[in-house]
Amino acid sequence: MTFRRTVALTVLASALVACGQAPGSTAVRLQGAHKVNAPGKDVASFSAVKKKVSVPNEVVVTTTEGAKLNASGEILDHFSFRGRTYHLVDAETGVAKVLNALRGQGYKADQNLQAFVTGTTAGAPPAPPPAPPAPPPSDPGQPPTNPPNPGNPGSPGQVPAPPGGPGQPPASNAPNDEFYFSQWGLKMANIPNLWTTTRGREDLVVAVVDTGIDYTHPDLSNKVVLGPNYTFTKKWWQIGKKDPGPIDDNSHGTHCAGIIGSLANNNVGIAGVAPGVKVMAVKVLDANGGGTDFAVMKGIAYAITHGAKIVNLSLGSAGASSVEREFYEAATDAGALIVAASGNEAAGVGFPAAYPGVLSVGAIDSGKNLASFSNHDTSLGLVAPGVGIMSTILGKQYAKFSGTSMATPYVSGVAALVWSKHPELTADQVRDKLLSTAEKLGDPSLFGNGLVDPQKALAN
Known part of the structure; x- marks a missing residue:
C-alpha cells in the first residue's frame, strides 16, 4: 500500500525545560520552546511529541493545462500553474479512469503525463537531551538567563551574548x-x-x-x-463550519x-x-x-x-x-x-x-x-x-x-x-x-x- 507523502516542520526546541505530551500529538517536535512574557518573569514552556501520520492513497498527476479531467469524477483537488495542471487523484479508484480520460483526449501516458505516489515521512528531528532549568537571575529586574544552546556544546546553559547584549550598553543604532x-x-x-x-x-x-x-x-x-x-x-453535514x-x-x-x-x-x-x-x-x-x-x-x-x-x-x-x-x-x-x-x-x-x-x-x-x-x-x-x-x-x-x-x-x-x-x-x-x-x-x-x-x- 502506498501513501501520499506528508511534510514536517523544520524546527526544534532551543532547550528542554519541561517535557510531556501535549493534547493532539503532532508530526513535529516542539519541545520546551521558551515562551517569554517579559524580562524578570518566569519562563513557561510547551511541548509536543513526534507521531507518524499516514493519509489515504492518493496520487498527483500533472498534465498540460488543457487536459479535461474533472469529468472523470475522481479528482480530489487540482490547481494550474505555468501551463500545467496538478491533479490530486484517488489512487485506488481514480488512476485507471484518469488515464482512460486522457487517452480519450489523445494523450499518451509516457509522453504527456507524469504521476508519483509517495510514502510516509518521519517528523522533525529529536530535540537535544533535557537540561535543567537555568537558575533565576539574582536581580528580578534583569532578563532571564539564556537557555542551553544545542548547537554549541562547549558552552552548556549559556548562549554567548554578542556586543551590545545584556549587561552591555546597546549599540547607538539599536532599536527600542x-x-x-x-x-x-x-x-x-x-x-x-x-x-x-x-x-x-x-x-x-x-x-x-x-x-x-x-x-x-x-x-x-x-x-x-x-x-x-x-x-x-x-x-457535507458540517453546514455551519x-x-x-x-x-x-x-x-x-x-x-x-x-x-x-x-x-x-x-x-x-x-x-x-x-x-x-x-x-x-x-x-x-x-x-x-x-x-x-x-x-x-x-x-x-x-x-x-x-x-x-x-x-x-x-x-x-x-x-x-x-x-x-x-x-x-x-x-x-x-x-x-x-x-x-x-x-x-x-x-x-x-x-x-x-x-x-x-x-x-x-x-x-x-x-x-x-x-x-x-x-x-x-x-x-x-x-x-x-x-x-x-x-x-x-x-x-x-x-x-x-x-x-x-x-x-x-x-x-x-x-x-x-x-x-x-x-x-x-x-x-x-x-x-x-x-x-x-x-x-x-x-x-x-x-x-x-x-x-x-x-x-x-x-x-
Whole structure:
C-alpha cells in the first residue's frame, strides 16, 4: 500500500525545560520552546511529541493545462500553474479512469503525463537531551538567563551574548524593541545599521508557506497579506463550519513571519530583519504541523501568482519526485526566489531545499559553529542564525526556537532587503548576490557558501 507523502516542520526546541505530551500529538517536535512574557518573569514552556501520520492513497498527476479531467469524477483537488495542471487523484479508484480520460483526449501516458505516489515521512528531528532549568537571575529586574544552546556544546546553559547584549550598553543604532537584547543574529550582522539604506519596501511581499500567521499579533500589525487556508476541510453535514482563513494555530508560521518582518522601533517585542516588507500568510500545514506536498505546491503557486517575490519554506519532506522537481523549476522560472530549510536531521540536505534553483539554508549558533542538528552537504547554499532565535508566537507572546526553520526566514529577510534596494534585479541575481558575498566559515560541505552577510550583500 502506498501513501501520499506528508511534510514536517523544520524546527526544534532551543532547550528542554519541561517535557510531556501535549493534547493532539503532532508530526513535529516542539519541545520546551521558551515562551517569554517579559524580562524578570518566569519562563513557561510547551511541548509536543513526534507521531507518524499516514493519509489515504492518493496520487498527483500533472498534465498540460488543457487536459479535461474533472469529468472523470475522481479528482480530489487540482490547481494550474505555468501551463500545467496538478491533479490530486484517488489512487485506488481514480488512476485507471484518469488515464482512460486522457487517452480519450489523445494523450499518451509516457509522453504527456507524469504521476508519483509517495510514502510516509518521519517528523522533525529529536530535540537535544533535557537540561535543567537555568537558575533565576539574582536581580528580578534583569532578563532571564539564556537557555542551553544545542548547537554549541562547549558552552552548556549559556548562549554567548554578542556586543551590545545584556549587561552591555546597546549599540547607538539599536532599536527600542523590548527583546532586541536577545536577538543575537541581528546584532552580529548589525542589521539595524542597514535600515538607514532600506527597511524593506512595503510593496515587496514575502510569502510564509507554513502553518499560517497570527495576524492579530501586535508586532505584525498591518504587516500581513492574507492568503488561503489549504488545510480547511468541511464535510457535507458540517453546514455551519466556516473556513477560519490563514490564521496560525501552531506558532511555527508566526515565528517565521516575525523573523522576516516584525515591526521595529515600536517598543514592543522584537525587530524583524526587514521590518518594512509585507508577509503573506499561506496556510498549508495544520495545527499539528502536518501537511502534504500537494498542499505546499498549491500554496507556492498561489503565492507567486498573487505577487510574492520571495517564498519562505521552513518545512521539509522525505524524498524527491519528478513532479515536484518540475514544479519547483516552474516556480523559479516564474521569477520567484524560493528559500527552504535544509532540515534538522544532521544528514544531507533534504527536499524541497535540495531541488535545483531553491536556495537551501542551514543553521549556525552564535559562535558561528554549525548547529548540531543542521543538515548539510555540498549542495547547501547558505547558513544563518538558527539557535535560540527569539520571535513572535501565538497569544501575542514571544519564544526562542532553534532549527533550520529559523535560519531560513533570516535569509528570506536579507533577500528582501537586497531586493528592496535593487528592485531591478532578478531572483537569480538576488540569489547569486547572497551566495557570492557570504562569509566563508570553512568546509563547504558543512557551511555551503558560508554565512549570509547582509552588510556585503547590500554594499554593492
